Amino acid sequence: MQEIKIFCPATIANISCGFDVLGVALESVGDEMVVRKIAKNGIYITKLEGQELPMETLQNVAGVAGLALLEKSTYTGGFEIEIRKKIKAGSGIGSSAASASGAVWAMNELLGRPFSKLELVQFAMEGERLASGVAHADNVAPALFGGFTLVRSYDPLDIVPIPSPSELYATVIHPQIEVKTSDSRKILKTTISLADGIKQWGNVGGLVAGLFTSDYALIGRSLVDHIVEPIRSMLIPGFDDVKSASLNSGALGCGISGSGPSIFAFSQGKKKAVEVADAMKKVYQHIGIDYDVHVSKINPEGIKLIHSSK
Amino acid sequence: MQEIKIFCPATIANISCGFDVLGVALESVGDEMVVRKIAKNGIYITKLEGQELPMETLQNVAGVAGLALLEKSTYTGGFEIEIRKKIKAGSGIGSSAASASGAVWAMNELLGRPFSKLELVQFAMEGERLASGVAHADNVAPALFGGFTLVRSYDPLDIVPIPSPSELYATVIHPQIEVKTSDSRKILKTTISLADGIKQWGNVGGLVAGLFTSDYALIGRSLVDHIVEPIRSMLIPGFDDVKSASLNSGALGCGISGSGPSIFAFSQGKKKAVEVADAMKKVYQHIGIDYDVHVSKINPEGIKLIHSSK
Numbered sequence: 209m210q211e212i213k214i215f216c217p218a219t220i221a222n223i224s225c226g227f228d229v230l231g232v233a234l235e236s237v238g239d240e241m242v243v244r245k246i247a248k249n250g251i252y253i254t255k256l257e258g259q260e261l262p263m264e265t266l267q268n269v270a271g272v273a274g275l276a277l278l279e280k281s282t283y284t285g286g287f288e289i290e291i292r293k294k295i296k297a298g299s300g301i302g303s304s305a306a307s308a309s310g311a312v313w314a315m316n317e318l319l320g321r322p323f324s325k326l327e328l329v330q331f332a333m334e335g336e337r338l339a340s341g342v343a344h345a346d347n348v349a350p351a352l353f354g355g356f357t358l359v360r361s362y363d364p365l366d367i368v369p370i371p372s373p374s375e376l377y378a379t380v381i382h383p384q385i386e387v388k389t390s391d392s393r394k395i396l397k398t399t400i401s402l403a404d405g406i407k408q409w410g411n412v413g414g415l416v417a418g419l420f421t422s423d424y425a426l427i428g429r430s431l432v433d434h435i436v437e438p439i440r441s442m443l444i445p446g447f448d449d450v451k452s453a454s455l456n457s458g459a460l461g462c463g464i465s466g467s468g469p470s471i472f473a474f475s476q477g478k479k480k481a482v483e484v485a486d487a488m489k490k491v492y493q494h495i496g497i498d499y500d501v502h503v504s505k506i507n508p509e510g511i512k513l514i515h516s517s518k
Numbered sequence: 519m520q521e522i523k524i525f526c527p528a529t530i531a532n533i534s535c536g537f538d539v540l541g542v543a544l545e546s547v548g549d550e551m552v553v554r555k556i557a558k559n560g561i562y563i564t565k566l567e568g569q570e571l572p573m574e575t576l577q578n579v580a581g582v583a584g585l586a587l588l589e590k591s592t593y594t595g596g597f598e599i600e601i602r603k604k605i606k607a608g609s610g611i612g613s614s615a616a617s618a619s620g621a622v623w624a625m626n627e628l629l630g631r632p633f634s635k636l637e638l639v640q641f642a643m644e645g646e647r648l649a650s651g652v653a654h655a656d657n658v659a660p661a662l663f664g665g666f667t668l669v670r671s672y673d674p675l676d677i678v679p680i681p682s683p684s685e686l687y688a689t690v691i692h693p694q695i696e697v698k699t700s701d702s703r704k705i706l707k708t709t710i711s712l713a714d715g716i717k718q719w720g721n722v723g724g725l726v727a728g729l730f731t732s733d734y735a736l737i738g739r740s741l742v743d744h745i746v747e748p749i750r751s752m753l754i755p756g757f758d759d760v761k762s763a764s765l766n767s768g769a770l771g772c773g774i775s776g777s778g779p780s781i782f783a784f785s786q787g788k789k790k791a792v793e794v795a796d797a798m799k800k801v802y803q804h805i806g807i808d809y810d811v812h813v814s815k816i817n818p819e820g821i822k823l824i825h826s827s828k
Contacts, residue, residue, distance in 0.1 A: 228716045358724060360720045360723065366724070366739060370727055399712060400712050405710050412719040413536070413668040413723065413725075414678050417668060417730070430670060
């Protein structure tokens with residue numbers, strides 16, 4: 209295999225109660241990448257469409273993640289990477305994670321899978337470090353493992369795949385405003401009350417149990433964030449109205465996707481997820497802010513092969 | 519049915535990462551109670567063996583929990599309760615919870631089950647309020663539901679049953695020292711770092727996932743408490759040595775049972791759980807502190823009927 213074309217999914221991180229630990233991969237939103245083996249050592253971004261992003265290897269998340277893999281590999285050649293971005297940078301649905309994890313997933317396939325998924329997560333995290341200053345795993349883990357993932361621990365890195373109920377759909381609305389990940393992290397307090405902590409880990413336990421038992425009502429009851437959402441939502445105009453509108457339309461729960469500004473909701477069934485999308489749209493139409501909206505099934509596989517050539 | 523005799527299990531609350539939300543019922547440690555219908559309205563503790571505890575209804579946790587049920591019932595008669603305590607009061611394995619939940623479970627059976635398990639938990643919590651000043655549910659929930667339970671939320675009360683792997687055994691050692699629940703709560707800080715909170719909810723998610731998938735190694739890796747154990751363990755002489763000894767003997771994890779002084783460990787298989795018990799004993803023999811030790815399978819049912827008579 210000399211060249212492969214892949215789909216790299218958008219991902220929702222945090223998921224209300226699961227700040228910094230939970231993430232989930234989407235089915236119908238994502239980038240495309242073409243990665244090919246070349247004789248010359250190194251990583252080369254040869255095409256980048258859809259977003260204005262740096263193409264120099266050391267300034268590009270796919271480049272940096274790829275170099276992290278190459279460094280641990282016995283392979284003496286290199287790779288060319290073409291990226292067709294469909295996920296907007298800074299939207300809060302794992303744009304950098306899609307590129308970083310796509311690059312290392314494709315390279316691993318082309319090399320005959322010398323690395324485990326956990327190792328690929330570690331390489332991809334180097335891309336996240338470039339993008340946000342923090343080598344977080346809550347977007348790259350679901351991109352690589354598919355479905356829901358829990359980052360139980362960073363030291364050592366421990367990724368726990370969590371199943372997803374077959375009728376679970378996500379609606380994501382991206383208001384066209386800029387919220388920098390670094391800013392949205394800065395405004396968080398470094399301490400929380402023990403009482404809020406107890407509520408939060410109760411909800412994480414409830415959400416994981418709900419996902420295992422396909423208990424949609426329990427999933428909904430657990431999608432509560434007492435700690436981060438009350439603070440970060442202040443950076444997202446219309447958040448409270450979007451949330452009320454989605455819950456009034458029958459969403460199981462609603463919260464900030466990653467560090468925002470995208471807002472996600474989960475619903476049981478596609479019909480409900482589309483109704484939720486309509487309700488969310490109306491809020492931003494009323495306020496007069498442009499938006500993108502996505503309705504997607506949960507993606508149980510993560511990154512997918514589109515085609516390969518010898 | 520006029521009278522029933524029941525087994526009321528001991529329970530381990532908190533379970534390392536699950537402070538205030540997780541609990542589990544034991545199979546081979548527990549009290550016995552006999553509860554009988556009488557014509558006279560009210561709750562009467564007619565026998566109390568094994569521990570020095572008040573028999574006046576309003577001073578007894580079974581009495582208070584029973585009255586909470588009676589208040590919501592259309593039944594105009596009353597109940598006599600005999601309690602044979604085998605769980606020592608103040609041991610940290612749910613002595614008050616066994617009595618409070620046993621009383622209401624038995625009464626509900628004798629009345630033809632007018633109340634749900636969730637309602638029984640609420641009645642039994644009134645017994646806990648008498649015992650410790652706080653109407654907590656993390657012992658009464660597993661006593662009534664069996665297996666592992668998660669108290670996802672108190673307002674509204676939401677109890678989530680979690681399955682338990684078939685080979686999971688608990689070892690519990692009770693050093694004969696007194697630690698008051700109220701004291702062990704007082705020394706806790708009211709704020710925690712966000713970083714510790716994230717670790718804690720990562721571990722709760724991991725533990726719940728491990729219990730659903732019977733992944734004993736994941737259960738073990740998740741049995742970590744960054745918040746409460748470092749503080750409360752200072753009240754339990756020999757805690758660090760007991761913990762090291764149990765882990766060195768192959769326990770999956772080890773922590774404080776409830777608010778202590780009992781220390782629990784989980785193991786895969788009875789043989790290992792017995793070896794862990796031996797290792798724990800040696801620590802207290804060396805220090806010169808008396809102890810009780812229990813090895814028990816997880817109890818998937820909770821309170822059990824021993825016999826009933828018409």
